[in-house]
Amino acid sequence: MATVTAAGAVSALQAALAAEDAAIFGYGVAGAHLSGTIQAVAEQDWTRHNEARDTLTAMISGLGAAPVAALAFYRLPFAVHDAASAAELAAYLEDGVTRAYLGLVAVSDRRLRAFGALAMQVCAQRAAFWRGSTQAFPGLDPESSRTPAN
Amino acid sequence: MLASAAALPVLLGTASCRSEELFTGPDPLAGPPRPAPGVITLQAVIAAEQDMIQLYRSAIGGGLAAARAPGLEALLAEHQQHLARLRARLIVPPGASVSPAAQASSPSQAPPAQGSPSLSPGASGASGAGGAGGPARGRVTIARLRAAERASAAGLVQRLGPVEPALAQLFASIAASDATHVTALGG
Numbered sequence: 043m044a045t046v047t048a049a050g051a052v053s054a055l056q057a058a059l060a061a062e063d064a065a066i067f068g069y070g071v072a073g074a075h076l077s078g079t080i081q082a083v084a085e086q087d088w089t090r091h092n093e094a095r096d097t098l099t100a101m102i103s104g105l106g107a108a109p110v111a112a113l114a115f116y117r118l119p120f121a122v123h124d125a126a127s128a129a130e131l132a133a134y135l136e137d138g139v140t141r142a143y144l145g146l147v148a149v150s151d152r153r154l155r156a157f158g159a160l161a162m163q164v165c166a167q168r169a170a171f172w173r174g175s176t177q178a179f180p181g182l183d184p185e186s187s188r189t190p191a192n
Numbered sequence: 193m194l195a196s197a198a199a200l201p202v203l204l205g206t207a208s209c210r211s212e213e214l215f216t217g218p219d220p221l222a223g224p225p226r227p228a229p230g231v232i233t234l235q236a237v238i239a240a241e242q243d244m245i246q247l248y249r250s251a252i253g254g255g256l257a258a259a260r261a262p263g264l265e266a267l268l269a270e271h272q273q274h275l276a277r278l279r280a281r282l283i284v285p286p287g288a289s290v291s292p293a294a295q296a297s298s299p300s301q302a303p304p305a306q307g308s309p310s311l312s313p314g315a316s317g318a319s320g321a322g323g324a325g326g327p328a329r330g331r332v333t334i335a336r337l338r339a340a341e342r343a344s345a346a347g348l349v350q351r352l353g354p355v356e357p358a359l360a361q362l363f364a365s366i367a368a369s370d371a372t373h374v375t376a377l378g379g
Contacts, residue, residue: 140368147364152353159349159364163371170372176266178273180368182361 052107054146059098061142063112065091065135075128129172136169144181230355241275251332267373274366338377345370
């Protein structure tokens with residue numbers, strides 16, 4: 043049971059790490075189309091994702107697993123050619139990282155649940171900034187976030 | 193009659209039958225079993241969400257600047273979505289008792305919000321009772337809403353541990369939404 047629990051935690055941490063790596067790549071693309079204060083914000087967020095990646099890498103190594111390596115290239119969901127599309131990409135990336143941390147909330151280890159939940163909050167706040175609006179259920183799939191019929 | 197009544201203990205003793213062996217199983221006079229811990233937690237979260245909704249209604253109807261109302265309405269709509277989703281998780285068997293807070297009539301559902309625009313920080317209006325959440329007393333200011341959202345997000349994270357994974361994920365998602373509300377309210 044302990045082995046299964048640890049394997050589940052490692053899997054969830056690896057997924058979060060992969061999302062962070064993708065966000066780091068994507069922010070590099072988005073930042074190139076931003077300027078001034080807004081570019082400084084993107085730079086800050088890029089730095090935060092790097093720090094999160096380092097934290098996750100250490101956690102995975104601490105559990106005796108090899109952290110998944112970042113890819114050299116990530117396919118972006120849409121073309122980025124101006125500030126508006128750059129902001130849209132940043133929001134998309136943050137949504138993806140939020141979803142990844144949601145997976146960590148499902149593990150049985152309580153400290154990892156709290157860690158994942160707090161990371162979700164930070165990512166959701168950044169997503170709301172880039173999107174210009176909030177959401178009722180950050181990280182949850184839009185289908186599952188709809189109220190089921192009673 | 194007296195003779196037979198007097199003879200009863202002797203007869204029972206003869207049959208090696210002790211009173212505690214006559215009936216086994218749950219005590220039928222003890223009342224219904226307590227709800228599982230996860231159910232109690234969910235009921236508490238539902239009650240807290242209802243308090244939050246009441247706080248927003250008080251803020252919107254209580255004299256905050258009209259310019260803030262659209263933003264607050266959108267955040268209120270998201271809390272109403274939270275409440276609906278939480279209630280959908282509470283399964284009450286027929287005849288079982290439900291906490292009064294969880295059973296309160298559902299507030300009118302606003303259309304699903306597309307998202308609330310960020311509210312610009314500024315004067316919070318007349319100062320009212322401080323504190324986060326709880327039943328709305330006195331004028332509700334933006335600062336009080338912000339504190340309530342912050343407390344709600346923190347409280348939900350504290351409740352994650354003992355509940356089932358899917359419910360923990362819902363709590364975490366709602367907490368993340370509350371965190372974005374703090375920012376939207378100028379926090």
